[in-house]
Amino acid sequence: MRGNIVVGQSGGPTAVINSSVAGVYAAAKKLGVKKIYGMVHGIQGFLQDNLIDLGEYLDDETGIELLKRTPSAFLGSCRFKMPKIEGHEEVYEKVFEIMEKHDIECLFYAGGNDSMDTVKMLSDYAAAHNKPQRFMGVPKTIDNDLPVTDHCPGYGSAAKYIATSMKEIIRDNESFGVEKPTVCIVEIMGRHAGWLTAAAALSRGDDCTGPDAIYLPEVTFDMDKFMEKVKHLAATKSSVVIAVSEGIALADGRFVCELGNASDFVDAFGHKQLSGCAATLANKVAAETGLKTRAVEFSTLQRAATHLASLTDINEAFQVGHDAVVAAEEGKTGMMITLDRNGDDPYQCGTSAYDIHAIANVERPVPAEWITEDGCDVNEGYEKYARPLIMGELQPLFINGVPRHLVRK
Amino acid sequence: MRGNIVVGQSGGPTAVINSSVAGVYAAAKKLGVKKIYGMVHGIQGFLQDNLIDLGEYLDDETGIELLKRTPSAFLGSCRFKMPKIEGHEEVYEKVFEIMEKHDIECLFYAGGNDSMDTVKMLSDYAAAHNKPQRFMGVPKTIDNDLPVTDHCPGYGSAAKYIATSMKEIIRDNESFGVEKPTVCIVEIMGRHAGWLTAAAALSRGDDCTGPDAIYLPEVTFDMDKFMEKVKHLAATKSSVVIAVSEGIALADGRFVCELGNASDFVDAFGHKQLSGCAATLANKVAAETGLKTRAVEFSTLQRAATHLASLTDINEAFQVGHDAVVAAEEGKTGMMITLDRNGDDPYQCGTSAYDIHAIANVERPVPAEWITEDGCDVNEGYEKYARPLIMGELQPLFINGVPRHLVRK
Incomplete structure (x- = not known):
């Protein structure tokens, strides 16, 4: 990657959304990206040019390990939906202007349905206006209701x-x-x-x-x-x-x-x-x-409750962040990284990049075949699906009796 | 100790009340007590002769370690206040009858204010009627409102x-x-x-x-x-x-x-x-x-939330259970084990046995000098007191992604 990148967090936080930021950072670092920015309070903060240099926090391994153990959105989140393009071109132009100002080649956005809509709108605008910048979605939601992906980090x-x-x-x-x-x-x-x-x-x-x-x-x-x-x-x-x-x-x-x-x-x-x-x-x-x-x-x-996070979840949140950067490096844009289950026993899961248009604004319910006939329980189909996702623990760093977190200065 | 013993749990559970049962068991075992009974659902269950043999659960170290990691009252709890003696002698006689039936020499009761009242009433009755059985209180309450003791396990x-x-x-x-x-x-x-x-x-x-x-x-x-x-x-x-x-x-x-x-x-x-x-x-x-x-x-x-219990608390809960047995072995009765702080830096805490009459039914509030002048915060006096009590962790035994507990058959 020639230019810089920026990563943002959006919507309700999860216990592991910060692990996705860590994954984005780690992959970009490996690729030799010079500046890895974080947007403070998502796209809403980005529109006000509110950025931090993640290198100041994550340039040593302790920072990354603490970030994995930090709940909430380390960068700050927002609940901001991009307006429809027609009649609001100035909002979109503003995004590209700030990207150009900081030589940002690719934007990564971690979030749920609404946030994937932001990725879709921005990549659609770029395509329509021949902009070179790329936009990648990183899945995140405790609600687990994104389609296509087997499950969602968080x-x-x-x-x-x-x-x-x-x-x-x-x-x-x-x-x-x-x-x-x-x-x-x-x-x-x-x-x-x-x-x-x-x-x-x-x-x-x-x-x-x-x-x-x-x-x-x-x-x-x-x-x-x-x-x-x-x-x-x-x-x-x-x-x-x-x-x-x-x-x-x-x-x-x-x-x-x-x-x-x-x-x-x-x-x-x-x-x-x-x-x-x-x-x-x-x-x-x-x-x-x-x-x-x-x-x-x-x-x-x-x-x-990051103190009780699933290690499987932490690792997968890291992975989708990491693989979003890898996909962008390959030239992909307008896509979200999905988790693809390859096996249950032992559990195995890979990733791929999927067209954001099939994902944004679509909600996936619990399948009817996993709900018991009387409608007031779930069956072994659900358990087989969900049990692997809660396996493993990552011990918090306890200081003075409480978990230590990484915070913005 | 010549005879057997029984231990019960009463009132609202805590994350560590089971550690006190473990402490009672461990001390009695060391003293060669033959049968170590647990009362199911406190004195209320005891009055119905509802007992279990703790040896069946705790005779190996895995059982004790699992018990320490088990929330709630393993034995079952109750909210039963002993009636006043006059006019209800038959309730008291029933307790002694069941103790004699099982050759129980000493009864240990873990609980808060109300439960210490039970210990007081039973030891008073024993004294008034020349009964040889002994009764010891083991402090337990998340509320921390028992007097005399520096703080309460839980x-x-x-x-x-x-x-x-x-x-x-x-x-x-x-x-x-x-x-x-x-x-x-x-x-x-x-x-x-x-x-x-x-x-x-x-x-x-x-x-x-x-x-x-x-x-x-x-x-x-x-x-x-x-x-x-x-x-x-x-x-x-x-x-x-x-x-x-x-x-x-x-x-x-x-x-x-x-x-x-x-x-x-x-x-x-x-x-x-x-x-x-x-x-x-x-x-x-x-x-x-x-x-x-x-x-x-x-x-x-x-x-x-035993998954997040304080190791200091677990150890002290074990200690007060253990030392209640030691005190009973020395012939004490009608007393509660207190935690006596000997130092803050480093934190050190011993135990002693204290007359139950000074403890039962007395509530201790947060001292006024630890509350800030504006009345809406606590100061460093409180922190100095409380911080040592939350130090340390005991990792749960996670099986299939959730903590494993010890349960009665």
Whole structure:
């Protein structure tokens, strides 16, 4: 590569999105790229010429190792969608102007569906205007809902966090129940796709039966059947733990999380009160059964818990960053690196570059054949797919009792 | 020791309460105790003669190492308060009857304030009725609110989880904020004492400034001052993260968590909706500032996350269990083992046995001199106290990507 490069991060962070930056850096360094820039707060910061020189942070191996152990977007993220080209040519021209100013030959963008749209728009503009710059997508999303790629970097670590925390919550809930069970409802991210919620099943093993039911947004939520199931479980077990996606919805399209706020409730300050679907369901179960209930939300922890990241995920996040640079070096543009599974036992995964037009703005749900017939669990097909993705650990660097991170100056 | 012993667990579990059982077992084994029983679901199960033989699980070192890595109460817990003796003699006689049946010479009970009350009542009854059996308390509580002892096993691990997760949440929140900050409110356990909430301060280091404010239940919560502070932070920072105890209350005594439910709100099913204080505050901030807010509750995770336990805490939990047996062997009864700090740099801690009457039912708050003058943070006095308690890690045994636990058959 003759010129410089820039890498950016976009959308909700993951536990391993920084490993992709490390991979981009390592590959570019090997190719002798002079300046490896990072855009601060994604394309939004880039449009304001807000760049840092990654060499200042990563020029020694300690920096790269710390970056792999740092949650969130080290470079800063954004939720900025490129406007349509027609009528907004100046935004696009601005991107190319800044690229030319810094002699940036190739732009790498790590993100999910929306971020891949940015890559598509910029590479389309370059093609239409005969611009030489190249644009490559690096997949990242805990939601695991990008098409074409076998899975997305970020998912394995979120799944490992969910499986581990779910198991610890089940253990905690089992401590009681000498007279009546406590019903614990755990809410997991993923409004449109149930990949994260399905990961609750990975808590299962010889020492844990896992959650008693798993409700994905791919299946219409039937409140009566849910209540029936909970009552049956409560009558036969000393501990009941249920995993629900934040995105479960009734047949009429209403989200369960909206039901808790259906009336015009205002709190003591006159504000509308919002609550999640776990709280809504826990309240309903408590009211109808008199049982003790508990609502747990993993919230941002599931995308930020790098202390429990999957080593497989860290390595693959690094790999897709690395291979995006290799593909760009070969002259590719307007593509995203995909992970291609070559085997399950032992698990093996390679990469390739795929046309970004087939990827941007497409969401992939959990396949119906991996959901059990009664609609409230996943089967061994899912486990076979997901288990390899949570394997392995990378011990954090603990200083004064807490993990150390790499931060921008 | 001539006879057998029994150990029980009571109250809310911690990440390390099983290490105390391991400590009791190891010490009794060394003393040649023949049968080391565990009571299933505490004194409540004991009254139903529900015992297991711990030798079946712990007779090899793998069992003990797995037990140390197992969250929750391995034996099962209960929330059972012994009735007052007068008029309920039959309950007490039942305890002694079961002890005699199994030739149990000494009973060890791991728990917090309520559980120490059980030890007190039983040892008082034994003294009043010339019973030879002995009763020893083993301290355990994430709340860290037992008096006399420097700190409680269970606290260090909860504090390590809180500090680590707080840091990961801060990192996540910092990823955004390119235009306006997101205000994230994190709710931490501890209704009466702020020890756990204070642990949010341990996220601080060279790479993290920690939460922007910490609100303990020891300080009266002033809603106007809180809103003023949040608005000031939001105007000057690109990320705002605030730690609040679930127990913060206004001058008139109302809990903040009650304010979100002050009106007679019922949800779509006709049920009263409850929400936590973080959600209440986040809603209020959103309504008054228009900023994006987020409420996070650590919930049971803070007492169940053995995968992130403090090695110091694990070792001390083991030690207090071990030393309770040693004290009982010396003929002591009606006492709890305390942790006595002998030095800060390097940290050193011994144990002694202390009269249970001075401990049961007494709650110890965070000392006023460790709270900053403005009432919304803790100072270096707290850090000096707490930092040593979160030091060190014990790597879980990961099998199939998740930590393996020891479970009862």
